Each structure stands twice: as C-alpha cells, then as structure tokens.
Amino acid sequence: MTFSASDLLTLTREGLYCPLGDFHVDPTWPVPRALITHGHADHARAGHGQVLATGQTLRIMAVRYGEDFCETRQEAKLGEDIRVGDVTVRFAPAGHVLGSAQIAIQARGVRVVVSGDYKRAPDPTCLPFEVMPCDVFITEATFGLPVFRMPDTRDEVQKLLDSVALFPERAHIVGAYALGKAQRVMALLREAGYDRPIYLHGAMEKLTELYKQEGVPLGETPKVVAAERGKLHGAIVLCPPSAIQDVWSRKFPDPVASFASGWMRVRARARQKGAELPLCISDHSDWPDLCRTIRETGAGEVWVTHGQEDALVHWCGIQGIKAKPLHLLGYGDDGEAEPGVAEVAA
Amino acid sequence: MNHFAQLLDRLAYEPRRNAKLRLLQDYFSRTPDPERGFALAAMTGNLTFREAKPAMIRGLVEARVDPVLFALSHNYVGDLAETTALIWPAPDVTASLDALTPGRGDAPPPLGHNNPPPHIPTLAEVVETLATVKKADLPARLAEWLDALDETGRWALLKLITGALRVGVSARLAKTAVGALGGHEADAVEEVWHGMVPPYLSLFAWVEGKAERPTTLNPAPFRPPMLSHPIDAETDFEKLDPAAFSGEWKWDGIRVQLSGGRDEVGSQVARVYSRTGEDITGAFPDLAQAITFTGTLDGELLILKESRVLSFNVLQQRLNRKAVTPKLLEEFPAHVRAYDLLTAEGADLRPLPFAERRARLETFVGALDHARIDLSPLVPFATWEDLAEARADPAAVGAGADADAIEGVMLKLRDSPYLPGRPKGPWWKWKREPHLVDAVMMYAQRGHGKRSSFYSDYTFGVWRPRQDGSLELVPVGKAYHGFTDAELAKLDRYVRNHTVKRFGPVREVAYGLNEGLVLEIAFEGVQRSTRHKSGLALRFPRVHRIRWDKPAAEADRIALLETILARGTSEIAPGATLEIPS
Numbered sequence: 001m002t003f004s005a006s007d008l009l010t011l012t013r014e015g016l017y018c019p020l021g022d023f024h025v026d027p028t029w030p031v032p033r034a035l036i037t038h039g040h041a042d043h044a045r046a047g048h049g050q051v052l053a054t055g056q057t058l059r060i061m062a063v064r065y066g067e068d069f070c071e072t073r074q075e076a077k078l079g080e081d082i083r084v085g086d087v088t089v090r091f092a093p094a095g096h097v098l099g100s101a102q103i104a105i106q107a108r109g110v111r112v113v114v115s116g117d118y119k120r121a122p123d124p125t126c127l128p129f130e131v132m133p134c135d136v137f138i139t140e141a142t143f144g145l146p147v148f149r150m151p152d153t154r155d156e157v158q159k160l161l162d163s164v165a166l167f168p169e170r171a172h173i174v175g176a177y178a179l180g181k182a183q184r185v186m187a188l189l190r191e192a193g194y195d196r197p198i199y200l201h202g203a204m205e206k207l208t209e210l211y212k213q214e215g216v217p218l219g220e221t222p223k224v225v226a227a228e229r230g231k232l233h234g235a236i237v238l239c240p241p242s243a244i245q246d247v248w249s250r251k252f253p254d255p256v257a258s259f260a261s262g263w264m265r266v267r268a269r270a271r272q273k274g275a276e277l278p279l280c281i282s283d284h285s286d287w288p289d290l291c292r293t294i295r296e297t298g299a300g301e302v303w304v305t306h307g308q309e310d311a312l313v314h315w316c317g318i319q320g321i322k323a324k325p326l327h328l329l330g331y332g333d334d335g336e337a338e339p340g341v342a343e344v345a346a
Numbered sequence: 347m348n349h350f351a352q353l354l355d356r357l358a359y360e361p362r363r364n365a366k367l368r369l370l371q372d373y374f375s376r377t378p379d380p381e382r383g384f385a386l387a388a389m390t391g392n393l394t395f396r397e398a399k400p401a402m403i404r405g406l407v408e409a410r411v412d413p414v415l416f417a418l419s420h421n422y423v424g425d426l427a428e429t430t431a432l433i434w435p436a437p438d439v440t441a442s443l444d445a446l447t448p449g450r451g452d453a454p455p456p457l458g459h460n461n462p463p464p465h466i467p468t469l470a471e472v473v474e475t476l477a478t479v480k481k482a483d484l485p486a487r488l489a490e491w492l493d494a495l496d497e498t499g500r501w502a503l504l505k506l507i508t509g510a511l512r513v514g515v516s517a518r519l520a521k522t523a524v525g526a527l528g529g530h531e532a533d534a535v536e537e538v539w540h541g542m543v544p545p546y547l548s549l550f551a552w553v554e555g556k557a558e559r560p561t562t563l564n565p566a567p568f569r570p571p572m573l574s575h576p577i578d579a580e581t582d583f584e585k586l587d588p589a590a591f592s593g594e595w596k597w598d599g600i601r602v603q604l605s606g607g608r609d610e611v612g613s614q615v616a617r618v619y620s621r622t623g624e625d626i627t628g629a630f631p632d633l634a635q636a637i638t639f640t641g642t643l644d645g646e647l648l649i650l651k652e653s654r655v656l657s658f659n660v661l662q663q664r665l666n667r668k669a670v671t672p673k674l675l676e677e678f679p680a681h682v683r684a685y686d687l688l689t690a691e692g693a694d695l696r697p698l699p700f701a702e703r704r705a706r707l708e709t710f711v712g713a714l715d716h717a718r719i720d721l722s723p724l725v726p727f728a729t730w731e732d733l734a735e736a737r738a739d740p741a742a743v744g745a746g747a748d749a750d751a752i753e754g755v756m757l758k759l760r761d762s763p764y765l766p767g768r769p770k771g772p773w774w775k776w777k778r779e780p781h782l783v784d785a786v787m788m789y790a791q792r793g794h795g796k797r798s799s800f801y802s803d804y805t806f807g808v809w810r811p812r813q814d815g816s817l818e819l820v821p822v823g824k825a826y827h828g829f830t831d832a833e834l835a836k837l838d839r840y841v842r843n844h845t846v847k848r849f850g851p852v853r854e855v856a857y858g859l860n861e862g863l864v865l866e867i868a869f870e871g872v873q874r875s876t877r878h879k880s881g882l883a884l885r886f887p888r889v890h891r892i893r894w895d896k897p898a899a900e901a902d903r904i905a906l907l908e909t910i911l912a913r914g915t916s917e918i919a920p921g922a923t924l925e926i927p928s
Binding site for chain 2: 145146147148149163166167244245247249250254257265266270271275276277278308310311318
C-alpha cells in the first residue's frame with residue numbers, strides 16, 4: 001500500500017494526530033506533544049507536555065495561561081524546516097492574528113498543510129498569509145458560504161468614525177474578541193487617522209500590551225476606569241462581545257452597541273446580538289478567499305475542519321477537487337461563535 | 347442610491363427615536379434634490395411603481411449562481427432579498443463563483459475605456475425608471491443595477507422594489523426630520539404635506555429658507571389633530587375647576603378627520619385621514635360619500651348598526667381587510683361621531699374657544715343631516731364626582747346600548763383653542779379602570795437601545811388545570827413597561843439570579859407552584875389568540891405592581907381571563923395598530 005495523507009495525519013479524540021511525528025495539532029485536550037497554529041483559546045490550550053509554536057504564539061499563551069502553560073516549549077521559526085520524529089514540519093504565516101501560522105507536515109513525499117484559521121485580507125497587526133503548495137490542504141470554513149464576502153475594512157471603520165462624529169455625546173462600545181480582533185480594530189482606527197485614546201475593557205489590556213511589545217503601534221490605549229465610565233462621551237471603547245450585554249456597559253453615556261465580527265454580514269445575526277452599529281470585520285477567510293486559497297495551494301484534496309463545510313465541499317466537487325469534512329469538535333470561532341455560545345463560555 | 351442605502355442600513359439597527367431623527371436630518375441636509383425627496387417618498391410610503399416579484403429576483407440570481415450554493419445560503423440567511431444582495435456575483439468575471447473577487451491585497455484592475463466604471467444608479471433614476479419600465483424589461487434593468495451597487499445598496503434596492511422597505515421609521519418621524527431642517531414642527535410640515543408630490547422640491551426649499559411656504563392646493567387638506575393627556579385622578583382633579591370643562595364620552599374607535607372642499611373646476615373632493623395624516627379614503631368609500639361639505643370634521647370612526655355602536659372587535663373586522671367589497675360595506679357600515687369642527691366654508695375655526703366651536707359643530711352636523719355622521723353628545727356634570735359616576739356607568743348616564751363602545755370620558759377646556767399636537771392642560775382623557783390579573787413571570791428578554799443590557803420584556807402566564815387536575819402555567823402575554831428604572835434594575839437582577847435556561851437574548855426563569863415572581867398586570871381586554879398556547883392574549887398589558895410578596899401558587903387562574911372574554915368587554919387597547927385595507 002502506498003503511503004497517503006491519511007497515514008500522515010489521523011483523527012483522535014484530541015484532534016488531528018501525526019503518528020510518524022507522535023504529535024497533535026491544536027489538540028482540544030492535554031497531550032504529550034502539541035503543535036499549535038495560533039493563540040486563540042480553542043486552538044491553544046494549557047497543560048500539554050511539549051509545545052512547538054511560533055515565538056509570538058508561545059508568548060500569547062504565556063500571557064493567557066501563565067509561564068507554566070506547558071512543560072517544555074520550542075519556538076518554531078517561520079519558513080524553517082524542523083524535524084519532529086520521522087516528519088519534517090514548517091511554519092508559515094496564516095494572516096489570522098499575531099503569531100498565527102499554518103503548519104506544513106511532510107514525510108515520504110506527501111505534504112499536508114494544516115492552515116489553522118487564516119485570512120487573506122490585509123491586517124496591519126500580523127504577517128500576511130503565505131501560500132504553501134501541498135497535496136492535501138486542511139482548511140477552516142467559518143465563513144464558508146458565498147454570502148460571506150467581506151467588505152473593505154476601511155469602510156467599516158469609517159462607519160464607526162461617522163457615527164462618533166454624528167453622536168459626539170454617546171460612548172461607542174465595540175465588542176471585539178480580545179486577541180486579534182481588538183488590536184486589528186485599534187490599528188485600523190489609527191490607519192484612518194483617529195488619534196484620540198482608545199479605551200479598553202480590562203480583559204484586553206494584557207494582550208494589547210503584548211502586541212505593542214511585539215512592535216505593533218496601537219497608540220494610547222488606557223484601561224476604562226470604572227468610576228469614569230459616565231464621562232466617556234464620544235469615546236471609542238473596546239470590550240469582549242459578552243461585556244456589551246453585561247451590567248458593565250450600562251454606566252457609559254447613552255452607549256452605542258457595536259460589534260466587530262464577520263457574523264455582522266448577516267442581518268439576523270447582527271440583530272440577535274443586539275448590534276446597533278454592526279462592523280463587518282472578519283479575521284477569517286471569506287468565501288472568495290477560501291476558494292482562491294484552495295486553488296493556489298494546488299492541493300488535489302481538501303479536508304474541511306469546522307464551520308460551514310457543506311458548501312465548501314460542494315464547491316470543491318464542482319472544481320474536481322476531492323474534499324471531505326472532518327467534523328472536528330471543540331473549535332468555536334474565536335469569540336465570533338454563534339450568539340449565545342460565547343456568552344455561556346464567558 | 348448608495349447613500350440612501352447606508353441611511354436605511356443605519357436606521358434598521360438604530361432603536362432610539364432621537365438617534366433615528368439625527369440620522370435622517372443628517373441625510374436630508376447632505377443629500378441634494380431630487381434624491382432626498384425620493385428618499386422621503388420611499389420612507390413615507392408615497393412611491394408608486396411596478397413592484398418586482400420574489401420569483402423574478404430568484405430567477406435572476408439562479409441564472410448566476412450554483413443552485414446548491416444558493417439554496418445553502420438562502421437557508422442560512424433566511425431572507426431572499428438579503429441572500430441575493432450578499433451572493434450577487436461581481437460583474438465582468440467568469441460566471442462561476444470561484445472567481446468572484448480578486449484579492450483585496452491586489453491592485454484593482456485599471457479603469458479605462460475597456461473597463462468603464464459601473465454607473466451607480468441614483469434613487470431618483472431607479473424610481474423614475476420603475477415608473478415607466480415595461481414589465482419585460484425590468485429584469486435586465488434590475489440586473490444592471492445589482493451589478494453596479496454594493497451589498498448594502500443591493501439590499502436596499504431589493505427591499506424597495508419588492509415593497510418591503512421596513513426600517514422602523516414612521517412617516518411622522520421622517521416629516522419631523524424634514525421640519526427640523528428649518529426649525530419647523532412636524533405639524534407645520536403636515537399642513538402643507540397633502541397635495542405635494544415627490545420629490546417635494548418646494549417643501550425642502552421652504553424648510554431651508556430658500557422659498558416661501560408652499561401654498562397647499564389641496565382643497566381637502568389634513569389638519570394635525572389635537573391630542574389629550576391621561577389624567578392622574580389622584581393629583582390632577584384638585585387643581586382643575588369642573589365648571590371650566592366640558593365632558594364627552596371617550597369612544598373606542600379610531601380617530602379620523604373628514605375633510606371636504608371644491609377643486610378649481612368646482613368638483614367635490616372628499617378625504618378621510620387617520621390621526622397620523624394617512625389618507626384612508628380608499629378604505630372608506632361609504633364615509634367619503636358623506637363628505638358633501640366644505641370643511642374639516644374631527645371625530646371617531648365607529649361601526650354603527652341599527653343605531654347602535656358595535657364594539658372595537660367588530661370595527662377591527664372592517665379594518666383588517668385587503669379588499670373593500672360591497673358585502674363588507676353592508677356588514678360593517680362606517681360611521682363618524684363628530685366632536686370638533688376645525689374649518690367650515692373656508693374659515694379656520696381652530697383659534698376659537700372650544701365652546702364656540704362646539705356650538706358651530708352642532709349647527710354644522712344638524713344642517714348636514716347625514717345618516718353616517720352624528721354628534722358625540724356632551725356628558726353633563728357639575729362636580730368631579732358626577733363625572734366619576736358617568737365614567738363608572740355610562741349606560742346609566744345616557745349612553746344606553748352604546749356603553750360597550752365607551753372606554754372612558756374626555757375633558758375639554760371650554761375656552762381653549764384647537765392646538766395641534768399634545769398640549770398639556772386643555773384636553774384630558776380619563777379612561778375606565780383597567781382589568782388586573784396576577785401572573786407569573788416565565789421568560790425575560792433583553793430590551794433595545796438604553797435597555798439593551800437589561801432584561802426588560804417579560805412573558806407571563808397564569809395557571810391552567812391539566813386533564814388530571816394539576817396546574818400548569820400558560821403564557822398569556824408580554825409586558826415591557828409600567829415599572830420605574832429602579833424597579834427595572836431589581837427585575838433585571840431577579841432574572842439574572844433565577845435563570846434556568848437561555849435562548850439567545852431570552853432567558854427562562856424559575857417558575858412553578860413553589861417558586862416564581864408574581865407580576866400584577868393591568869390590561870384593557872382579552873382577545874382570542876393563536877400565538878399563545880393559552881389561546882388568549884391580553885390587550886395593552888403593562889406591569890401594574892411587582893408582587894415580591896406573593897407566592898406563585900396564588901397567582902390567578904385562566905378562568906378569570908375567560909370570564910372577561912366572555913363578558914365581551916374586550917374593547918380595544920389604545921396601543922393597537924391600525925391596519926387599513928388598501
């Protein structure tokens with residue numbers, strides 16, 4: 001029997017597993033050896049033995065879980081081949097959040113790329129996605145329906161700035177995931193010329209500090225002082241999405257409830273969340289970019305991990321590309337989860 | 347079109363009235379004629395054109411998109427217009443969806459004579475084209491527009507042309523925003539509104555101070571009505587002098603205005619307007635033929651059969667009809683009980699005191715002598731106690747069989763002119779006591795706007811015996827007002843601390859024979875309902891008191907509500923929406 005991708009990567013209870021290298025990729029349970037694509041909590045969990053990830057991802061994990069989040073850690077340099085057991089792995093930027101990477105796994109002439117979460121749209125806070133040619137491309141499908149075509153983020157940020165100009169007496173509270181989305185919104189605001197302080201909920205302070213240390217300029221980002229909330233007229237305040245429905249948001253002056261998320265593309269979703277100013281800003285690939293990326297990798301086979309896999313598998317079929325859903329459990333979508341789920345988890 | 351689309355998009359998500367007003371004002375002040383005029387027409391429901399059918403839109407999109415992908419998407423998004431707006435492929439690329447968009451990181455292809463920029467249609471262009479386009483040409487035009495617009499633009503266009511433009515803006519609010527451009531009240535806009543046509547160039551010129559106030563050429567115009575305040579029996583009466591007021595019945599119908607006059611060639615023009623200035627003449631041809639006069643009558647629309655006023659439930663059957671058939675006219679004859687005269691034979695009577703207008707009204711209605719228009723009688727009283735008795739038992743004080751259609755009494759200051767709007771002081775309404783029921787909170791939902799972090803909408807239920815005799819709670823309504831901010835904070839805390847299940851923005855709270863919060867609900871009546879499991883729904887329910895002290899098991903049983911329904915005292919809630927057949 002010839003060696004195939006399904007020999008290189010199998011599925012276990014913990015997630016994707018490589019028997020030849022004896023490691024898991026983004027395992028959802030503690031394992032002896034884990035390769036981590038990026039720092040979001042559903043992909044990067046604490047309690048593994050050895051962890052191999054980019055330096056930035058390792059530092060994000062340390063901020064989130066403490067320095068002892070695993071027994072030993074190893075930094076993966078982008079673009080370098082690393083030998084793990086009987087396989088060679090290579091990390092390349094995924095464009096999703098700071099430090100995010102895809103992982104190419106190669107042995108006996110077969111190359112599989114686990115893309116983790118990724119996007120192609122420009123993001124001033126992380127390195128852009130690099131295409132890695134492969135035999136099997138493992139992709140997410142969070143926004144895997146053709147209705148998800150994300151607009152230019154500059155227009156979305158302008159919506160926020162226009163609203164601040166029109167309602168200068170109201171606080172604008174933007175719900176955004178604490179790792180990645182929040183910092184991207186800050187960077188986009190700075191690109192648009194907004195130079196006033198951007199106020200932060202306490203939950204995003206440490207990660208934002210880390211972004212700055214990693215060389216991402218975000219300007220002045222003071223933490224919201226509880227007693228001062230009532231004075232933040234016309235301010236832009238970033239908080240985790242769940243905080244908007246929380247008592248925390250009440251004390252701001254006539255707050256505008258805004259959310260920065262790809263889910264805002266669909267009105268029913270935006271309304272369900274109670275968004276008054278939905279900003280369609282996604283850290284995942286939209287439909288055209290999922291399709292484009294699959295084609296550019298030259299992969300003859302596609303495995304779809306999580307999201308709207310049916311449509312993407314169908315599309316691959318039309319293109320003559322073999323495709324199957326993996327039905328991986330345990331991956332949400334980075335605080336862009338279905339309404340309600342994030343709230344329960346928070 | 348794109349600016350209009352952006353406005354609609356913002357309005358659709360904005361819950362606050364004042365914020366909507368600001369968005370509208372901002373749009374009207376920045377948008378040139380005639381674009382803003384057509385936008386105003388679209389929002390006030392004054393555009394007429396050939397509407398596109400959903401089947402046509404489906405046909406257009408299915409010719410461009412893989413049917414499986416479209417079906418999956420439609421299923422996910424739920425709304426045809428929105429799905430189409432989002433999935434519509436960019437033009438000038440190969441037909442299949444994969445090549446939809448070049449990477450946003452890439453430079454866009456240079457525009458030139460081989461690649462002209464798409465022409466983005468203005469709203470004015472869309473409206474003008476739709477008014478004249480041949481049916482067979484519509485799909486091609488629509489496709490061109492969809493190619494040129496972005497997602498939001500396509501959504502707004504599709505909503506507009508399918509006649510489903512609902513963005514939570516009333517005609518009144520749009521007019522308020524227009525008036526505010528020049529510091530005018532909405533009523534001032536209403537005065538000149540009827541008789542004007544889109545794109546309202548003279549209206550905008552006037553509010554912006556560039557032209558004189560437009561003279562209305564409408565011989566039967568709408569006059570903004572005078573509205574009343576609810577009286578607080580505990581505190582207001584002691585400050586008021588009974589001798590200064592006239593009393594009238596408060597009829598449980600709908601407020602209308604009958605306006606008549608002669609046009610330039612001498613033909614009679616007759617109009618029936620709703621309280622908000624909507625022209626509802628088409629729905630009431632039987633009333634229109636009674637408007638043989640030149641003048642404006644203010645009164646209550648009722649169904650009168652065999653000289654007896656029927657209840658609001660009966661009136662509703664006339665209102666919620668699509669077509670006005672001869673059978674409908676015969677079964678539910680419309681009638682107006684007049685209580686004010688605003689103009690007569692070209693004279694504006696509104697500056698006159700009520701007592702004088704009333705005398706003129708009596709003469710006017712007497713001279714008119716039409717079976718469909720009569721006078722709302724005065725309710726004589728000398729003291730507030732007299733009035734209280736009349737309110738408690740209208741039948742005993744001359745209302746006779748009509749008492750069922752009376753929902754209280756009105757007080758009108760005898761020397762007050764007719765003032766549009768809701769001035770405080772001259773007119774008071776004193777409604778019949780509401781019904782009360784003790785119900786148990788079952789679900790709570792987060793509110794909107796300022797209340798978006800509060801669980802402020804409560805579904806409540808009453809006890810119903812099961813077959814085996816045990817009791818279960820069945821929902822009978824939902825209330826979201828009647829409490830103070832401090833009480834809301836306490837209710838919110840209660841909900842958060844007693845949640846047993848969550849469904850998105852809704853929480854189910856703990857309830858049962860041994861636990862649960864009792865809310866004393868005030869309401870105006872009981873209706874049959876297919877929406878609630880109980881088969882009943884309360885009219886205009888609000889939280890009257892929070893019974894922190896009362897055990898849930900002691901809340902009321904459904905039999906109480908069924909008795910009220912059976913008594914036929916289920917007249918209308920003041921908050922009920924008016925649907926006019928078109």
